[in-house]
Ligand code: DX5
């Protein structure tokens with residue numbers, strides 16, 4: 507299981523990215539909102555373009571926009587491994603997936619908590635990744651919607667039944683407890699504020715990986 511770290515809820519994004527770079531996190535998750543698909547926190551493209559100054563890690567780009575085509579090229583120029591956009595845009599999904607693939611990157615579709623999962627079936631063979639949203643898109647630091655746990659299991663089953671190679675990722679509201687519950691079903695966990703609000707990023711990432719127990723236990727001295 508891989509961890510992708512989001513910095514959306516941070517005020518000083520450069521500092522946060524630098525700190526994440528010092529950990530063994532697998533990807534930097536770049537959330538991009540332009541307020542066409544959802545309202546949310548906007549990080550200007552001029553800032554994101556300079557991300558290479560702060561990290562050499564591969565980027566996992568999450569576009570929360572209605573027209574991905576407008577932005578794909580700019581992210582291709584960065585150290586991007588995959589680009590994901592929302593299945594809910596409906597229009598030009600195939601064209602956008604093909605554009606991402608043309609640049610040699612992995613492509614993914616995200617799916618909001620209220621969207622029918624059956625919409626995914628038709629795309630399973632055409633995408634590298636499904637990003638299941640644990641919250642409604644737009645902001646970091648939201649609480650995980652508990653019903654999504656069930657959705658993760660359903661999508662895992664769908665992938666297995668179709669014998670597809672699609673990776674499964676979950677994004678939004680993930681802390682150690684939720685990570686533990688979804689780990690058997692997902693390939694990638696995206697986590698933001700749980701990591702960036704902590705004092706020790708690496709320790710928190712270890713917790714997400716299940717390498718160490720919950721905070722209270724770990725902090726209890728041995729008597
Ligand atoms: C939500 C974003 C998420 C979010 C993750 O719109 O797509 O990537 O920033 O951050 P946390 O873990 O704080 O929910």
Ligand code: ZN
Nearest residue numbers: 512537568677
């Ligand atoms: Zn995201």
